[in-house]
Every structure is written in C-alpha cells, then in structure tokens.
Amino acid sequence: MTVPTDAAGHGRGIDVDALLLVSFGGPEGPEDVLPFLRNVTRGRGVPEARLAEVAAHYDRFGGRSPINDQNRALLAALRERLAPMPVYWGNRNWQPYLADAVARMRADGVRRAACFVTSAFASYSGCRQYREDLAAALEQVGPGAPDLVKLRLFFDHPGFVEPMVDHCVRALATLPVAVRDEARLVFTAHALPRSQAAASGPDGGAYERQLRAAAGVIAQRVAARVGTRHEWQVAYCSRSGPPSVPWLEPDVNDALAALADGGARAAVIVPVGFVSDHMEVVYDLDVEAVRTASERGLAVARAGTVGTDPRFVAMVADLVAERRSPEWERPALSGEGPSHDVCPLHCCDPGARRPAAAGVPADLCAHGPARSGVTASQPGRPANAERSRHGEPRNEATILVDERAGTSRSDSHPAGE
Ligand SMILES: CC1=C(CCC(=O)O)c2cc3nc(cc4[nH]c(cc5[nH]c(cc1n2)c(C)c5CCC(=O)O)c(CCC(=O)O)c4C)C(CCC(=O)O)=C3C
Numbered sequence: 001m002t003v004p005t006d007a008a009g010h011g012r013g014i015d016v017d018a019l020l021l022v023s024f025g026g027p028e029g030p031e032d033v034l035p036f037l038r039n040v041t042r043g044r045g046v047p048e049a050r051l052a053e054v055a056a057h058y059d060r061f062g063g064r065s066p067i068n069d070q071n072r073a074l075l076a077a078l079r080e081r082l083a084p085m086p087v088y089w090g091n092r093n094w095q096p097y098l099a100d101a102v103a104r105m106r107a108d109g110v111r112r113a114a115c116f117v118t119s120a121f122a123s124y125s126g127c128r129q130y131r132e133d134l135a136a137a138l139e140q141v142g143p144g145a146p147d148l149v150k151l152r153l154f155f156d157h158p159g160f161v162e163p164m165v166d167h168c169v170r171a172l173a174t175l176p177v178a179v180r181d182e183a184r185l186v187f188t189a190h191a192l193p194r195s196q197a198a199a200s201g202p203d204g205g206a207y208e209r210q211l212r213a214a215a216g217v218i219a220q221r222v223a224a225r226v227g228t229r230h231e232w233q234v235a236y237c238s239r240s241g242p243p244s245v246p247w248l249e250p251d252v253n254d255a256l257a258a259l260a261d262g263g264a265r266a267a268v269i270v271p272v273g274f275v276s277d278h279m280e281v282v283y284d285l286d287v288e289a290v291r292t293a294s295e296r297g298l299a300v301a302r303a304g305t306v307g308t309d310p311r312f313v314a315m316v317a318d319l320v321a322e323r324r325s326p327e328w329e330r331p332a333l334s335g336e337g338p339s340h341d342v343c344p345l346h347c348c349d350p351g352a353r354r355p356a357a358a359g360v361p362a363d364l365c366a367h368g369p370a371r372s373g374v375t376a377s378q379p380g381r382p383a384n385a386e387r388s389r390h391g392e393p394r395n396e397a398t399i400l401v402d403e404r405a406g407t408s409r410s411d412s413h414p415a416g417e
C-alpha cells in the first residue's frame, strides 16, 4: 500500500525540520472577547444573540479563556520533548496567529514543518478549516514559506486514549460509593451542524464514527481498570448557529436529563472532544451541564482532559516520527484508525470554500498541483477540482501526483466510494 501524497509531495518517509502547534486561540482579557468572537464567527451566520450569550460566558471568567495558557504549557512540554527540533505556535482566531508563526519559520530558515492540530477528530472546524487557515497563512507570507504537512488525527491513539481512561477512572472515584458502579459515561464533543457532520472525513460521517470509536475504547479500558462495565453514550455541547439549522444531538443537557428521568443516579461527563479545559468545558460542561444534572438529583463528575499529560506529549513526538519513518509503528486502538496521513480531496469539506494546505495538491490550487508556499490559488473561489465533487473521479489529485512525482496511486484513497 502506498500513502497519499500531500502538497509537499510526501506522505511518509519525509523530512521535517520543525513542529507547528496549530490551535483555535481565545481571548486573554475583556477587551479581546468581542473581537475574538467576531474572528470566530466571520461569515458563519451565527446570530448576535448567540454571540452575546457566549460573550457572557467569557465575562464570567474575567474575559480570559484558559485555552492560550494551556497551549503555552503544551508548547513548553513539546519543546522539551522534541528538542533540538524547533516548535512554533499559531492560532486560527487569536494571537499568535498562524501567519505570524509561518513568517517566523521562514525567517528562521525552516523548510518543512509538521503541523499538530489540537483537534482529535475529523470535522470541518477541527481539520479542514485549519488546513484552509494554513493555506491562507502561506498565501499571506508568500514565497519562501516552509512546506506544511499535517499530522494525522489521533482520536484513537493510545497517547490520547490512555490519559482519558485515567481521567474517567479518577472521576468515577469521586462519585458516592452507593451510585458509583452504575454511573453512565457521557462522552461529549462540540456539536456540529448535521451537514458538517455528514461531510466529515473522506467519505462522510467520520466525526460521529470516530467519536463512538474513541468513546468505545475508553469505556472498554475503564471497565478493565475498575472491574465494572459502565454504560456509555455520546452527547454534544455548545450548540451554536440559527435554530433553523439542524445540529448533532442529543445535547449533553438533554442527555443528562433523560438519564435522570430514566432512573439513572450517576454520570461521568467525559469531554473527549477537547484536549484541554477550555471555555466549552469550564462553562458549558462544568457550569451548565453540572447544573442540569444536579437539578435532577443526578450525581455527576467531570473527567479531565489530556492537557500536557506526558503520554500525550510523547504521542506528538511519535506522530512526527511516523511521518519521518515509514517503519515507525502507527498505533490505533479502534477499527476506525489509524487515520490517513494526508487528507484526500474534499476531506471534511461541507461545500467547497477555500483552498486548503497540507492535503493533496489539487486542494491547494485551482489549476492542478502547486508547491505549498507558492500557491496560485484565489481565496474565496472554489477550486476547479473541488467543483467536481459529484462528477470527476475523486482520485484526480492522486493521479496528478502520480504524474508529477512518480509515486504510485494510493489504494487508501476513496476512489471507489
Ligand atoms: C468541532 C469544533 C471544535 C473542536 C475542534 C477544534 O478544536 O477546533 C471547536 C473548538 C472550539 N470552539 C471554540 C470557541 C467557539 N466556537 C464557536 C463556534 C463554533 N464552533 C464549532 C465547532 C467546533 N469548535 C462550530 C461548528 C461553531 C459554529 C460557528 C462556526 O461554524 O464556526 C464560537 C462562536 C460562538 C458560538 O457560536 O458558540 C466560539 C467562541 C474554542 C475556544 C474555546 C475557548 O475560548 O476556550 C474551541 C477550542
């Protein structure tokens, strides 16, 4: 089997000389909140009322999200683990921005960087949109920018799963003994519009499948650790957008209420969809969902997130190592993984928006393969290749790569969809 080739012309067995930590960003003071929210929601049809509501969540925490400090801690841990490889950090929605990080890498002479995105699951927001942001950053920086490759999704990597298992076990131990054994595990992730969920991954539906896969292996390992099988389910938090648009359900509050109504006495909320305790976790779960549970007499504990767990930090180093060396093991604990190294054309794309970097070349540019950093793309205009979603064969990009780089066609590409 060969692996798909990305814009840099490489799947695995490639050389990278830096790591770029790619994340969401968050406000660091009250005056940042509205500009941040405008960055997040630009062009996305999020109603003003929802913005005001979310701004109030941030206000409650002094206008400061925990996310940037958590990324600073992760950055420090990654620098220590990866030294002497330099590690950079850039965000989608707040300083330090991705374009600044890419510009700094160019100034430092970085030729190719592996991008670690702080999102474990396939979705437009968690994967594709970051690749579009990287393409925009490359475009902004211009010639001489480093090539960028994106590390694979890690939802079922042991470096992510094992720390989550520990957190579930710890959370269970905080529940009253009388109800502990019957506690349900409620795995939560960010809600998505149904259309985005349907378009996630190369063949669609990956977000929900990967969530169930990760939740399933975590629940299984928790059972092995505590000696009791806990029933589990997936629920969603932080629904946004206009009410007329259908989003993934159930909402975590509805799920907890239904559990209580059905006679359940205890639950552990497991924020598997987030790698650290940011606003959705400390507000939407710790305040709102916990209130919902308490009001109904449901004993509830919230499991921790991976944060800077040494196994999670080691996982990032391993993901870099497996891209550099084809012989490196690619651990995956569920049947859904290991995820692809290079997102194929249309991966996580709910409707042909912007060119995306760190994927196959046709995703980057309207007229065939281009080297990342020297894109001929026109942001905002759908690329030709992307318009062919339901027409031309979807492995077009791979064929282009075949001709250009002499690599063979990938059998993992979804050509026979
Ligand atoms: C899948 C997913 C992840 C996980 C993957 C990843 O990590 O990327 C994620 C992460 C995050 N989302 C965050 C914050 C926000 N998300 C919003 C809006 C939205 N998120 C969406 C999805 C996701 N979001 C969607 C479909 C929307 C609707 C608008 C749109 O289509 O874009 C809004 C606007 C207000 C609102 O509508 O709620 C805010 C403020 C923060 C920072 C938290 C902090 O500050 O600590 C983080 C890490």
Ligand SMILES: [Fe+2]
Pocket (backbone or CB within 6 Å): 122, 123, 127, 128, 201, 202, 343, 347, 348
């Ligand atoms: Fe993707």
